[in-house]
Amino acid sequence: xxxxxxAASPFVRKVMVLLNEAGAxxxxxxxxxxxxxxxxxxxxxxxxPLGKIxxxxxxxxxxxxxxxxxTRYLDEVLKAGLYPAAPRLWETLTLxxxxxxxxxxxxLIRYEFHVRPEGSRSHDWAxxxxxxxxxxxxxxxxxxxxxxxxxxxxxxxxxxCALGYLDFRHSDRDWxxxxxxxxxxxxxxxxxxxxxxxxxxx
Ligand code: 99T
Numbered sequence: 128x129x130x131x132x133x134a135a136s137p138f139v140r141k142v143m144v145l146l147n148e149a150g151a152x153x154x155x156x157x158x159x160x161x162x163x164x165x166x167x168x169x170x171x172x173x174x175x176p177l178g179k180i181x182x183x184x185x186x187x188x189x190x191x192x193x194x195x196x197x198t199r200y201l202d203e204v205l206k207a208g209l210y211p212a213a214p215r216l217w218e219t220l221t222l223x224x225x226x227x228x229x230x231x232x233x234x235l236i237r238y239e240f241h242v243r244p245e246g247s248r249s250h251d252w253a254x255x256x257x258x259x260x261x262x263x264x265x266x267x268x269x270x271x272x273x274x275x276x277x278x279x280x281x282x283x284x285x286x287x288c289a290l291g292y293l294d295f296r297h298s299d300r301d302w303x304x305x306x307x308x309x310x311x312x313x314x315x316x317x318x319x320x321x322x323x324x325x326x327x328x329x
Contacts, residue, residue, distance in 0.1 A: 129184040130197075131160040131170045137230045137292035138194040139181045140325050144284045145198050147321035149207040155183075163242050195223065198281055209281045218274050222267070222282030229263050229289040232256040237296045257300065260293070264306050275312050279319075287316045295327040 132139050146152045160170035160180050167178025174190040175182040182192040183200070191200050202209050211219055236253045267275075267286065275283060290313050293302045303310045316322065 128155045128186055129158050130155045131174060131180045131182045132157040133159065133161050133180060134325070135295070135327050136180055137234070137288045137295075137327075138179075140288045140291065140327070141194055141281070141285055142181050142183075142197050142201065143325040144288065144321045145201055145207060145209060145281070146205075147324050148209065148279065148284070149201070149205040151201075151205050151207075154205070164238060165242055195227065198284075202281065209279070209284065211278070211280055215277075215280075218271075219280045219282040222271055222274060223285045225263050225267060225271075226282065226285035226289040229260050230285075230292055232259045233289070233292055233297060260302070264302060264309060268306050268308050272308050272312070283316065284321075287313065287319075287322055291317065291322070291327065 130139070130142060132143075134140075143152075146155060158170075162169040162178055162180055164178075170178065170180060170182065172178060174184055175192040177192070179193065181194050181197055182190055183197045184190055185200075191197055199210065201207065210216060233256075236256050239248055239253050239256075271282075275286070290302065290309075293300070
């Protein structure tokens with residue numbers, strides 16, 4: 128299998144953490160692809176017409192995207208057991224979707240100030256994205272701490288990668304403030320070998 132990859136992407140990192148947890152990093156060849164909304168041809172558009180990474184080419188030559196489809200696919204192929212049976216599955220998927228929303232908002236803020244031309248940037252719009260992140264972190268503290276103390280799953284991995292991305296790209300904002308239980312969980316989770324092996328570039 129081939130994975131279009133950059134170590135800076137939190138979406139790619141979820142896939143890499145899954146591969147590490149499953150002991151299957153050797154099953155995937157990493158193809159560097161430094162895409163941005165203004166550089167979609169940094170990867171083959173045949174593999175994802177949206178020009179986004181991660182995109183996976185399976186051994187059968189089929190292209191699979193986006194990251195949540197790739198992790199479901201790899202979980203099944205590798206029998207990684209990171210999507211539990213229902214009813215816990217619905218909690219896992221909702222947590223995964225919440226983490227994805229945090230990550231998407233954080234990437235939009237990053238693009239607003241590093242990709243969008245200077246004259247058309249909006250601080251209000253970026254603040255709106257940050258408020259989504261803050262509300263979601265509060266919701267995780269309120270609703271998911273029991274789930275987070277259970278067996279590792281893709282919801283936890285997505286959340287760990289989302290928080291890692293906040294540290295990586297938004298260290299000027301203090302996501303930890305007001306979220307002590309989440310901080311305690313993340314401090315433990317970030318020490319997993321799979322997380323340490325997939326840190327974004329220093
Ligand atoms: O938006 C673009 O055209 C290019 N951006 C990407 O490919 C980003 C890289 S993160 N990936 C996604 O937006 C994937 C989202 C999709 N829903 C999924 O796969 O889950 C790069 C972040 C950074 O450099 O800071």
